Amino acid sequence: MKPMRISARTDYAIRVLVELAADTARPLTCEGIAMSQQIPYRFLKAVVRDLRVAGLVRSQRGCEGGYWLAREASAISLAEIVAAVDGEMLTINGDTPESVLYPAPAEQISVLWTALRARTEDFLAGISVADLLTGSLAVSA
Numbered sequence: 001m002k003p004m005r006i007s008a009r010t011d012y013a014i015r016v017l018v019e020l021a022a023d024t025a026r027p028l029t030c031e032g033i034a035m036s037q038q039i040p041y042r043f044l045k046a047v048v049r050d051l052r053v054a055g056l057v058r059s060q061r062g063c064e065g066g067y068w069l070a071r072e073a074s075a076i077s078l079a080e081i082v083a084a085v086d087g088e089m090l091t092i093n094g095d096t097p098e099s100v101l102y103p104a105p106a107e108q109i110s111v112l113w114t115a116l117r118a119r120t121e122d123f124l125a126g127i128s129v130a131d132l133l134t135g136s137l138a139v140s141a
Helices: 008-022 030-037 041-053 078-086 109-125 129-134
Strands: 057-060 066-069
Touching (some): 008 030, 008 057, 008 066, 008 129, 030 041, 041 057, 041 078
Antiparallel strands (some): 057 066
16 A cells, blocks of 8 residues: 655645744744755745745845744644645645546545545644644644
């Protein structure tokens, strides 16, 4: 069985936000985050741009510039991060679950995908960047 796939964009974005949450005293540069988290710099710049556009990070130019969290770490959910960098939480061959129509007798499969997306969104919406930083992530099996 193949595992569920989490995009590199989502993984990197979460790592960026945890890094920013760990050091709120000063702005962090993309170069510094890339080195610390071992993320390719060019790819990281695109991810940080998406996070800025989504209002999850703020930036300042100049020699004292860099990036900060735009809100408290406890107010940024993992679901928001996924939406910021990847858009839809779950797609079926690039389409949303609601837009996929299956012929009988498989027509209920789209209901399955819709429910899976809703549960995944609910799960990730309940986890904040602060939860990851503090280790207070409570996951029940």
